[in-house]
Amino acid sequence: MKGVHRVLHGAAALCLSVALVGCDMAPRYKPAQFAFPPDWKGQGVIRYGHPDDAAPRADWWKDFHDPQLDALEDKALASNPDLQATAESFTQARDVAAQIAAHLYPQINGQAGGEKYKSSAHRLWRGAGSTGPMYMSSEQYQAAATWEPDFWDAIRNRTRMAKQSAQQSAAEYAVARLSLESEVARDYIALRGFDEQDAVYRDSIRYYELAVHITQMRLAGAISAGIDVSRAEAQLEATRAKETQILASRDVMEHALAALTNTAPAAFHIAPRQAFGMADVQPAAGLPSTLLERRPDIAASERAMAQANRAIGVSRAAFYPHVTFNAATGFMDNGFDLASLYNSLYQFGAQAALPLFQAGIRRAELQRSWSQYREAEDHYRSTVLSAFQEVEDGLTNVNRLRTASAQEKAAVDAALRTQTMTMELYTGGLTNYLDVVVAQEAALTARIAYVQVVTQQKQSVVELVTALGGGWSQTQLPREKDIRPFKPLQYEGLRHPKPVGGIDTTPHPSDVDLTRMPAPSLSSTTTPAVSGNVLTR
Template identity: 35%
Template sequence: MSAYKRFAKLEYIFVAGLSLASLAGCTPGPAYVRPSVDVPTRYKEAGHAQQPATAKPPQGWLQAQPSDVDHGEWWGVFNDPILDGLEAKVTVGNQTIKKSLADLQQAKAMVGVARSSYMPFVTAGASANIDHTSKDVIGRSLAGRTVQDYSMGVTASWEPDLFDRIGHEVDAAKAREQASEADLASVSLSMHAELALDYVDLRQLDVEAALLSQLVDAYTQAKALVQTQFDGGIASESELEQAETQLEVAKAQLIDLGEARALREHAIAVLIGIPPASFSVSPVDQPLPLPAIPPGLPSTLLERRPDIAAAERRVAAANADVGEATSAFFPDLVLSASGGFESSKFAQWATLPSRFWAIGPALVGTLFDGGQRREELSVAKARQDAAAADYRQTVLSAFQEVEDNLASLHVLADESIAQQRAVDASSKAAQLAMTRYQDGATDYLEVVSTQSVNLAQTRAEIELSRRRFAADIQLIKALGGTWAAR
């Protein structure tokens, strides 16, 4: 065959291959539609919350808008420099966040792996073989001979994405990358919220410790008073023992707070990524201001919550997997070419007569596979249904968390008012009992009884304050943190 005819044939082969590649406009598989979910127009408990949804947010807090949004440093609403510093350390030192960041990097790399299928695959190699064929083999021209074979060549192949199989694979990888990015945001939100909860507990323990320290001083003075009256024959030994018991119980309660405080310090140290032995927080007995958090509208929750975004992206990835499984029913076009040098003599290896080459397209399709592709498509569709159910459940759970914490806040706010009245009343009763005792109108048992009630009510008020802070932080977490327009 003449050189002209060979090149004409090659041209025909390439034209035919490119014509088949033009069929790539055909994209089998379902178009993605985000799963529908019922979104209420308002939160049920928002009307009872500390602050209505339409109220102006506190400083440092921005409500989500239907636009591009970014996380904010939501812990700034507490206006506590120590908390701000600890939260900054969580961002850079928390190992759980670092693991999630590594997962995101892995997902990004998988997108590159999927995209690489768009490119040609080129390999090169060289070999030197010496083969000796048995003499006793009938029908071989090289029987009993030793043959040397030296070869060197390049092979290239390319598979045009006719039916968007690679496109679906890339779409799935990109959706999973976006889901991993949302997972990172969700983990970060959880770690920051966990540290805020531990820090609030620590501060409330300091407030309680300051209260008990004041009571120990007061009970010490009261015991000295009873001792004086006992020495003067006015008070009984029983009253002196009551004063002693009251003082020692208060001391024991103060000492007991040390364990809870140490555990909170250790938890904070681990969250910021350092050994507990290297970390401590100085006691601060001033209570934190309780911020008011506007819940916004339920529809914005779908934008704020990173776990909802992650679940939705996994539905998109599963939808792309269905498209990839659908593409398997269509044939694949492979364009390949190879060339190089081959010779039985090393000296002639790289000479022009030793060259070889081959080129041509191949259209390959599966005619029978025992139903494997059909079942794989069924598997992909079932996984998509499962991902859609996970998405809807994540949305429902998000609404529940917001409603739960809104309910907690308004109930605890009402309870706090009643508890404050109880503290005031018990405090007044304890003062009156001490006055009556000093005037000789009653025994010390009434003083101990009223002071014990006052202590219990005051500690209950501190615990109630802790629960309100916890509900506030949990509400911020349930809302997805603060969000600011970029």
């Protein structure tokens, strides 16, 4: 009868344990829902439509139709060391999640050992003629197990926090990837802008060399004064100095692209060309709500808020008893008859600890957890606001700079006509050379300003695409069940985990080769030509 009672008591205790395990102390998580304005202030680009309308694609830079840019982006994504380091951070976050999840299961350890002892023949209490043993041997092996039943979901909430932290790391990897793509595109556009400025300067230098020749001829014929020659030469040398500065800036930008593509600057060179040779891209945006699903930084901020919510559950669980079960069994003998039941040993027990008085430690921790959650919620709201601001800024810059480039082009045309007419008047002796210098300076300034505006306009397209998420989607985040980096019984292939969320830490063959620059694809790109004093497109 006593045996039946023991069985019933054990079954009742087991049922109680099962019932208690799974008492989630974390509050119900519900991300903040924001009210959006009825419309946006974008200049007719943002519109309400299907969520997939006009969403940038993952390889958005290919819309520029520039093979060299395509090659640079591919090389940077494959071998950039900073991006790969971010991928390793994600792997480490996955391993941390696996470590914490392991505490949900019993921890079992095995032990085996053997000892042999000899005592002194003259030890205390050993009388003369004693026949007591002087030697003793002991061989034993045993197994021990400990288990902490997760009655209050403290371990589960820590596990969920760790998995959400890994998801946050995956989103941060997407932020780093998008930032790298954007930086490569902006730097490449800046380099092509320097190329076009250099073409303007070289064209102006040829024109100024002709002007110097004309003034020298007029001086030789006693038609004009020597000051005209000095002004023409000063203008020529000043323009040559400006071209040298542009070439220096181009070299620095080329070095930056080399570093981004994992190439030593000494082994990296992009051939110059006279104009951008890039397609005019005008991205569009859809519903404001879809922006929250496209931005990896918003996803990272939301995952941080989810972790803070789980931390509240961990703090609440500290108010309840902390229970641990342990058991050990094995065999011990002074020989090798270890499997005998007579030589067996075991122990088992349970421990429950409940802090009775800690002067407010647990209450302070709980209050801090609630404050951290509200802080994470505030950061999330700030990230969303910054995202909308960046989109609005991008829309404004794309549209305004497109208008400004057209205006600058008109200014260039007018300045070049003035330059031509002034030189003709000077050659005919109808004006002085100072008017020629003023016209030439105005023409050069207008042409450089035009190139700079076009450069900024193309870079603003990159910034807008980046603000829209660059083709990323929240669906690319790895699921919590896929975070674990290895299978339960996997002991091989642990050097590199199986990729999830498109994040692979397997080294690329070109990682250690710093002497190979990316080669552009074989598709051709039409390069605008320079005709006379006007850059034709």
